[in-house]
Amino acid sequence: MTDNVSLISGVAHRYATALLDLSEEQGSVADVEKSLDAFDKLLQDSADLRRLVESPVFSADEQLKALTVVLDKAGVTGLAANFLKLAAKNRRLFAIPGMIAAFRADLARRRGEVPADVVSATPLSDAQLSALADALNATTGKKVVISSKVDPSLIGGLVVKVGSRMIDTSLKTKLNSLKFAMKEVG
Secondary structure (H helix, E strand, O other), X not given: OHHHHHHHHHHHHHHHHHHHHHHHHHOOHHHHHHXXXXXXXXXXXXXXXXXXXXXOOOOHHHHHHHHHXXXXXXXXXXXXXXXXXXXXXXXXXXXXXXXXXXXXHHHHHHHOEEEEEEEEOOOOOHHHHHHHHHHHHHHHOOEEEEEEEEOHHHOOOEEEEEOOEEEEOOHHHHHHHHHHHHHHHO
């Protein structure tokens, strides 16, 4: 299983690096990034599209035809569309989510950005996100790009992950710690 995961991530990274290099040569990095974000959103929102991408049952031709229709309707064109079609032709459509993630990571690294994942119990306002970004920028000494998610089970507080560091100030974690401490006493 681990070999399969590393194979997929290796393929994804090679494709993503090639796409990023080509988009930089053509001066279309912003367009490619926007198109990949749009396709990624479609992929997250559509179970049928995920099935098409992940299932080995469909032939390369079937995947390419269906993908072409989806891309046309979604308005994904240019280098990003050609890239996605190439992945379908080469039977690598299953690795597209990894390719998009690798593209984003490589692009952020080239821009000198550090990704931060923030999970909160309720949606954070723009002012809160800005204040958090400023604090993380000061702490890391780099430009931090925040990706925020909502998990109501946290009850309150935040879980912030920057690189290999994680700060968990959620009430859920504090209550669990208290629960374990009470078990040790009694």
